[in-house]
Amino acid sequence: MIQSDLDLFGPQPQRLAAHTVLLPGFALAEMEPLLDALRPVLRAAPFRHMQTPGGQHMAVALTNCGALGWVSDAKGYRYTPTDPQSGEPWPDLPQVLLGLARRAAEVAGFEGFVPDACLVNHYLPGTRLSLHQDKNERDFSQPIVSISLGLPAVFLLGGLLRSDRTQRVPLSHGDVMVWGGEDRLRFHGVMPVKPGVHPRMGERRINLTLRKAG
Ligand code: MD3
Numbered sequence: 287m288i289q290s291d292l293d294l295f296g297p298q299p300q301r302l303a304a305h306t307v308l309l310p311g312f313a314l315a316e317m318e319p320l321l322d323a324l325r326p327v328l329r330a331a332p333f334r335h336m337q338t339p340g341g342q343h344m345a346v347a348l349t350n351c352g353a354l355g356w357v358s359d360a361k362g363y364r365y366t367p368t369d370p371q372s373g374e375p376w377p378d379l380p381q382v383l384l385g386l387a388r389r390a391a392e393v394a395g396f397e398g399f400v401p402d403a404c405l406v407n408h409y410l411p412g413t414r415l416s417l418h419q420d421k422n423e424r425d426f427s428q429p430i431v432s433i434s435l436g437l438p439a440v441f442l443l444g445g446l447l448r449s450d451r452t453q454r455v456p457l458s459h460g461d462v463m464v465w466g467g468e469d470r471l472r473f474h475g476v477m478p479v480k481p482g483v484h485p486r487m488g489e490r491r492i493n494l495t496l497r498k499a500g
Pocket residue numbers: 306405407415420430432441443463465469470471472473474475476493495
């Protein structure tokens with residue numbers, strides 16, 4: 287067999303855990319339609335730094351689209367149907383995101399995924415996301431699909447206990463990750479984003495997570 291690094295089919299899906307799949311570059315083919323769809327979302331519901339229940343400012347700036355949006359304030363973490371900043375419903379979930387999420391979930395073995403919430407996180411260089419679990423959704427049998435844009439980051443994939451060892455997973459522009467099943471409640475976080483300028487996205491990392499929250 288002749289050895290070659292030439293990869294005519296692009297990078298293959300990587301299984302990181304039993305029900306966690308990394309799809310390198312999965313969003314690249316639809317990147318421009320995705321960014322075109324994101325622009326009006328961010329105009330209607332700009333990024334903001336939410337307060338933690340403890341009264342701290344979150345380092346990650348965030349916003350949402352979809353029927354439900356994740357918010358954090360003195361009252362705690364929860365999903366709401368309206369943007370507390372505008373009093374209006376969150377912007378609609380763009381079709382291009384719905385389609386991408388459904389197809390990514392399918393590749394990872396989750397049929398018929400219909401998200402109703404998309405949390406959009408914004409990281410400047412130096413911003414990190416500390417280890418946490420996503421537990422505000424109603425049905426943990428539904429997967430979560432994440433799309434990474436802009437500057438690369440190292441994702442930390444932990445276990446079901448905060449003290450479990452973490453795997454470091456590099457994430458780049460256009461990478462899509464799907465996790466569900468027994469991995470849905472794993473602790474996870476993001477290492478501080480290294481300074482840099484992404485040719486398409488500039489000095490930032492944006493992460494979209496598509497969820498079935500309600
Ligand atoms: C694997 N966001 O918004 S997305 C979050 O990059 C969040 O902004 C991170 O964690 C970000 O809640 C990571 C990828 C991800 C998210 C949750 C997971 C992967 C996961 C939960 C379990 C296993």
